[in-house]
Amino acid sequence: MSTVVVQALTKRFGTMAALEPTDLSIESGEFVVIVGPSGCGKSTLLRAIAGLDAPSDGRVLIGGRDVTALAPAERDVAMVFQSYALYPHLTVAENIAFPLRMAKRDRRDIAAKVAEIAALLELDTVLDRRPRALSGGQRQRVSIGRAMARDPAVLLLDEPLSNLDTSLRVRMRHELARLHQRLGTTMIYVTHDQIEAMTLANRIVVMAQGRVEQVGAPLDLYRAPATVRVAETIGSPAMNLLPVRIARAGAAGAAVMLPDGATCGVAAHVPAEAVGGAATLGLRPEHLRPDPQGPFGGEVELFERLGPLSFVHLGAGGGRIVAQLPADWHVALGETIRFAIDATKAQLFAADGAAYPRITP
Ligand code: ATP
DSSP states (O other), rough: OEEEEEEEEEEEEETTTEEEEEEEETTOOOOOEOOOOOTTTHHHHHHOOOTTOOOSEEEETTTEETTTTGGGTTTEEEOOOOTTTTTTTTTTHHHHHHHHHHHOOOOOHHHHHHEEEEEETTGGTTTTSSSGGGGGGHHHHHHHHHHEEEEOSEEEEEEETTTTTTTHHHHHHHHHHHHHHOOEEEEEEESHHHHHHHHSSEEEEEEEEEEEEEEEEHHHHSSSSSBBBHHHHHHOOOOEEEEEEEEEEEEETEEEOOOOSOOEEOBBBBOOOGSSEEEEEEEOOOOOOOOOOOOOOEEEEEEESSSSSSEEEOOOOOOEEEEETTTTOOTTTOOEEEEOOTTTTTTOOOTTSBBBBBBOO
């Protein structure tokens, strides 16, 4: 395992910046998950760390060593792809052994390593099969096994589970978490999947438009997204984001006005000069509580029962609000429901998208 440090790393394709100058510091043994909308630069960042694409500018350091000019094989990293990228004509054992053969390792060492990996990834019974005779989950395990064969200091994974069906995904997610606990290898993992990000990551990196928006522990990002873009990315269902005007601001907090004239208190430090200006109010669905006098309301458009809890979707003044309700709550389509929220739970974002600092109780 190794640290990974990225300094002012930049990637341009012609005049288009796929990666704006980016700094990131990953600790040895960390599991870091990179999330963000399609095209925001996640794969570009991962591929630059792997050495598959040369950056336009900046440096990559692995274990303190500047590897920017080195080929992928010289970086002590391995990459797992969404497509598995297995050799179809080689058996499982040969696929896992391939990087060791290339490195001209001793035959007995190779056999021992393949046996060790096969046991770890439960591939012992399929070692003689070719990839086409494997299930999707087994193929992905072989591709992880091949990446692990050389005990890389850093394992890079680009949406490794996205071709699997839901139940297999859940199992493989647990296996990856266990693998990381056992091996302690530094892992950098790109995904679109909220649950993978929240459950696997020590820290999540949220990217948007070629930039890192925020880096932090999953729950810190969930509780206090630093920007509207992070709020849009972290959480499922997503945080409600409502256009508001700032009505008052003071040392004790602020008040905002909704499009229909209702007001809501927010425990945030808002400068006096922002009063009258536009802002965005962020409300997590689980923080809204039914209250007939509450400032948020609308007609029920959709009601989803998930078993332990339910979500109600309200059409509210041209926008939409999603609120979480107890499983046994009864609502009728078209019914109007109102909600309130504690001032300490709401998040307020300035017109430029940055969150106003919260007032902690
Ligand atoms: P996704 O989640 O859809 O995989 P991503 O966040 O991984 O997206 P990247 O693949 O890193 O996004 O791409 C970032 C931007 O760079 C995109 O606008 C993409 O079209 C562009 N891009 C990527 N590779 C190339 C290339 N070889 N030539 C030109 N543009 C590219």
